[in-house]
Amino acid sequence: MSGFFENYGFLIVTIVQQALLGLSIYFPLMAGQLSLASIGFYSLGGYVAAIMGTHPYFAPWRAALGFFMFPLEWLFALILGVVLGIAVGYPALRLRGIYLALATIAFVQVVNVAVLNMPVAGGAVGIFGIPQAFESRLDYIWFFGPLFALAMFVVYRITAIGRGLAFFAVREDELAAGAMGVRTTANKVTAFVLGCALAAVTGAMSAPFLNTWNARQGTFDASVTCLAYVLIGGSRSLWGPLFGAALLVSLPEVLRPLKDSRMILNGVVLVAVCVYLPQGLMGGLAALRTRLAAGRGGVA
Amino acid sequence: MKRLAPALALVLCAAIPALADKVATPIPIGIAVGQTSNVALFGQEQVNGAKIAEERLNAAGGVNGTKITLVFQDTAGDEAGAVNAFQNLINRDKVVAIIGPTLSQQAFAANPIAERAKTPVVGPSNTAKGVPEIGEFIGRISAPMTQVAPYSVKQAMKLNPDIKRVAVLYAQNDAFSSSETVTFQDAVKNLGLETVTVQKFQTTDNDFTTQVTAVLGAKADLVIISGLAADSGNLVKQLRQLGYKGLIVGGNGLNSPNMFPVCGALCSDILVAQAYSPATVDKNPVNKDFATAFEAAYKKGPAQFSAQAYTAVQVVTEALAKIEKETGKKIADFELAELREMLNKSLRTGSYMTPIGEISIQPSGEVEQKDFYVSKIVMNPDGKTGSFVLVSE
Amino acid sequence: MDFAWLLQSLLNGLSIGSVYAVFALGYTLVFSILGIINFAHGAVFTLGAYLTYALAVGRFGINGLLSDLSLPLTLPFPAALLVGALLSGLAGMAVERLAFKPLRRRGADPLLALVSSLGVALIVVNLIQYLVGAEIYSFPSDIFGDLPMAVIFSVGGKPVAVRTIQIILFAASMVMLAGLGWFIGRTRGGKALRATAENADTASLLGISVNRFILGTFFISGLLGGLSGTLIGVSFGIAGPYFGVSYGLKGLAVIVLGGLGSIPGAVLGGLVIGLGEAFLPPDMSSYKEAVAFVLLFAILLVRPQGLLGGRLEQKV
Structure with missing residues (x-):
């Protein structure tokens, strides 16, 4: 058993880390906004942590704070996420549907080029030798785990209280929600900024986790993969991102014995899940439960 | 909890x-x-x-x-x-x-x-x-190519002593190329040559007309490229087709037969810095x-x-x-x-x-490699295959 | 900023921009009908280049399942281009059948089609690598016969040069655009397509079989994707199964810039982005990759319907 965790510890933590990125897309999606900006904020958050962890300018800070440098990095990433999120969100959220998605894709691409051109970000090699918080990769669950629990709690609260109703109202019918006095723009920006902040903090935790950070962390492919976590998991369930990430992150590892053809199979599974479980894994689960319940009812 | x-x-x-x-x-x-x-x-x-x-x-x-x-x-x-x-x-x-x-x-x-x-x-x-x-x-x-890069520029100067104006191009999103170009740019400075333009590209680029126009406009008589095979091959091809006649020095990323199908006959005469040369078979069993x-x-x-x-x-x-x-x-x-x-x-x-x-x-883990090479690409008459010929020892 | 430089940049921009345009048309056609972006379009583009290569040259490298294979029969290039494009059209139809139709039928979240089309792209790209490896393939340089490499002329004492392949790219793209324009404007199929794009429900009331037209649209989209893939492959070589990715992304910028779903818009968008990249000042080459996306972001903020888009649809 210990061998299992030795081998798959990194993978398990990666699932939670990726699920966080999924959640960061889930937030705006709750208010009906399809934003793919998360990965750009993830990239920037990682750079915040990487630079604060390695740049000589911060050496006295690191010496003074020790382990508490990590929470400070999260805080800086959080501030960056909120400020930049508002700056991007206000103009971008006037757009809807696919237009917003495309604007956020453009944002991610521009961030990528900008980062490559910033000397402090280390160019194509990026930043390496980032101070480690833990010896074992598995121990990073102490970073991502509580953040995940917190994010889930926020989602849960939002769903349960008035704001969530406002979010959902915006999602279902923006015009009607506006007419009924829901402040649609404020709600949309709040949902968007929550996602940005979460992605930035996740990035700040990921830089020490990966020990290196570079411009390849924030690619278009990664953006769409994060969206896939949500949709494959089930976009109407708050557990969707976790289940989606668990499936999509572990799939290439499960398929490892297939060697050269494993990525083909990976694509096949992706298509098959979309086709056969159009409500995602959670939707499929719910349908199964209903069917079982109905079956029992039929007998009685 | x-x-x-x-x-x-x-x-x-x-x-x-x-x-x-x-x-x-x-x-x-x-x-x-x-x-x-x-x-x-x-x-x-x-x-x-x-x-x-x-x-x-x-x-x-x-x-x-x-x-x-x-x-x-x-x-x-x-x-x-x-x-x-x-x-x-x-x-x-x-x-x-x-x-x-x-x-x-x-x-x-x-x-x-x-x-x-x-x-x-x-x-x-x-x-x-x-x-x-x-x-x-x-x-x-x-090995990081810190020694061979200056050496290949020197070789180019030996072939054409009149070289003065150098254009440097590199793949900005490739870790190796972007650090190799620093070595090249230092070498150019130390050899008393003038860098007239530095152009950046991505390894995924195909169309280099923007960069080539800049190189031609700067009237460079030596072009130094740090990139990978597919992008550099296209870059060389477009440089030549648009009328660049001077010498081309390529970094270690161009040390690949994958170049040949891309630039074909136009690959000829590129000087390439090598960490491995297939041409050493006579001396190296x-x-x-x-x-x-x-x-x-x-x-x-x-x-x-x-x-x-x-x-x-x-x-x-x-x-x-x-x-x-x-x-x-x-x-x-x-x-x-x-x-x-x-x-x-x-x-x-x-x-x-x-x-x-x-x-x-070495105990630090770094490699110590004795020989590096500078070769010239020689294309066969079919324009599809070619080889790297050692320029000097 | 002399005149020769302006002219040179104009020619460079028009040439690459026209290819962006043809590629992006495939996106925009599907978008106009389904209101969704087909992420597998980049993969069909790649596939088209490989198919034409297989038909015209038919020799494979040292990696992959088909290593060392030489096809006994090869076609002359124009025929290979045509057959390759038709096969790409069929591939486009397969994408519709695999990734889009089942989801429509089940009434799934339309966003899911983004993921399923991405899945199909993953399959295609990795299948190509599995079969013929990741190495660089290129077409022989004499497929167009013995043409000079470039046309060089002098403007105000300064040379302006255009590579022959740039001229061919531009001309071929214009022919394709004209062909598409004729099809959409003048034929019954094209008119039905437009009607479906305007409003699928009304179209079906008018007796147009919507499913068949969606399939037809995917065929044309795949055809255009395959053709532009081949054009790029001929001009620059096929740099491995991932060589379509950067075009796929820029294509998104092109269609938004011109106006989602607008065919003249895609053409204009392609040319504007090509010209934008070409006119970048020489010391700013490091920002060339950002040009398309800065334009995309800017147009969305100023005029979300794009340069030539009519109205902002409420499709997802």
Whole structure:
């Protein structure tokens, strides 16, 4: 058993880390906004942590704070996420549907080029030798785990209280929600900024986790993969991102014995899940439960 | 809090080490390179070279009669993939050493895993500053090209003493190219030449008319390119087609037969800085054996990535043989953890005669390579195939 | 900023921009009908180049399942281009059948089609690598016969140069655009297509079989994707199974810039982005990759319907 965790510890933590990125897309999606900006904020958050962890300018800070440098990095990433999120969100959220998605894709691409051109970000090699918080990769669950629990709690609260109703109202019918006095723009920006902040903090935790950070962390492919976590998991369930990430992150590892053809199979599974479980894994689960319940009812 | 309890259990489990494994026979050596994703072009060259090494070294008796076997785990092109491949090789495949990963960025993420597991790593292609410094179990056989770059510019000046104005172009998103260009730009300055323009591109670019227009506009009489095969090939082709007549010096990324199909006859006369030259077969019997076997298997000359992968496997195999000789004990009689530590020390002692010439690994893990080369590309009349001809010793 | 430089940049921009335009048309056609972006379009583009290569040259490298294989029969290049394009059209139809139709039928979240089309792209790209490896393939340089490499002329004492392949790219793209324009404007099929794009429900009331027209649209989209892939492959070589990715992304910028779903818009968008890249000042080459996306972001903020888009639809 210990061998299992030795081998798959990194993978398990990666699932939670990726699920966080999924959640960061889930937030705006709750208010009906399809934003793919998360990965750009993830990239920037990682750079915040990487630079604060390695740049000589911060050496006295690191010496003074020790382990508490990590929470400070999260805080800086959080501030960056909120400020930049508002700056991007206000103009971008006037757009809807696919237009917003495309604007956020453009944002991610521009961030990528900008980062490559910033000397402090280390160019194509990026930043390496980032101070480690833990010896074992598995121990990073102490970073991502509580953040995940917190994010889930926020989602849960939002769903349960008035704001969530406002979010959902915006999602279902923006015009009607506006007419009924829901402040649609404020709600949309709040949902968007929550996602940005979460992605930035996740990035700040990921830089020490990966020990290196570079411009390849924030690619278009990664953006769409994060969206896939949500949709494959089930976009109407708050557990969707976790289940989606668990499936999509572990799939290439499960398929490892297939060697050269494993990525083909990976694509096949992706298509098959979309086709056969159009409500995602959670939707499929719910349908199964209903069917079982109905079956029992039929007998009685 | 309920959610944290299982996590805590995980941590406790992981703390108990799984030890006392014996070394398997045949001796497993891990190869973790990018066989899928957009680094696959290099990954498959590395796999090809490593497979030739497995076959040739086993034919020559392996480790004093015990065969070696290569275990391949795909890293794909990202950091997480490299970490997962390393974990599998270390814990499940129980290899004695790992050869990989393909990219320096992946090395920064995955090598600490091997360092922690006290498993030696031999990097076959990562050249970035800071890789050997990751830890004491991290080494490489791929040299950063700090010496050969200035030398190739000097060669160009020998061919045309009138060179004054230099245009430098490099692939901005490639780790190797963007650090190599710094060396080139310093060399240009130190040789008293003027850099008239620095143009950047991406390895995914095809159309270089913007950059070429800038080079022609700056009236450069020497062009220095740091990039990879496909992009640099197109760049050279477009430079020539649009009327650039001067000399072209290419960095180590252009040291690949993959250039030939892209720029065809227009590849001719590029001066290329090389860490491996197939043209040394007359003086280097190891290279001759490797190049002959490679040609027989693939009907194509070996690329640098293949030669370096071969070299890495050879170095590990010879270091294993050294351990047997010094201890008088067969490898299979060692415990795995003990052998990995001994192998790491053994790798760093003595020198190796390999296809890339004589090399040794310093205690720091950095490679010391004796010979670098500057070659000129000579294309055959068919305009599709060509070769690298050594310019001078 | 002399006249020769302006002219040179104009020619460079028009040439690459026209290819962006043809590629992006495939996106925009599907978008106009389904209101969704087909992420597999980049993969069909790549596939088209490989198919034409297989038909015209038919020799494979040292990696992959088909290593060392030489096809016994090869076609002359124009025929290979045509057959390759038709096969790409069929591939486009397969994408519709695999990734889009099943989801429509099940009434799934339309966003899911983004993921399923991405899945199909993953399959295609990795299948190509599995079969023929990741190495660089290129067409022989004499497929167009013995043409000079470039046309060089002098403007105000300074040379302006255009590569022959740039001229061919531009001309071929214009022919394709004209052909598409004729099809959409003048034929019954094209008119039905437009009607379906305007409003699928009304179209079906008018007796147009919507499913058949969606399939037809995917065929044309795949055809255009395959053709532009081949054009790029001929001009620059096929740099491995991932060589379509950067075009796929820029294509998104092109269609938004011109106006989602607008065919003249895609053409204009392609040319504007090509010209934008070409007119970048020489010391700013490091920002060339950002040009398309800065334009995309800017147009969305100023005029979300794009340069030539009529109205902002409420499709997802």
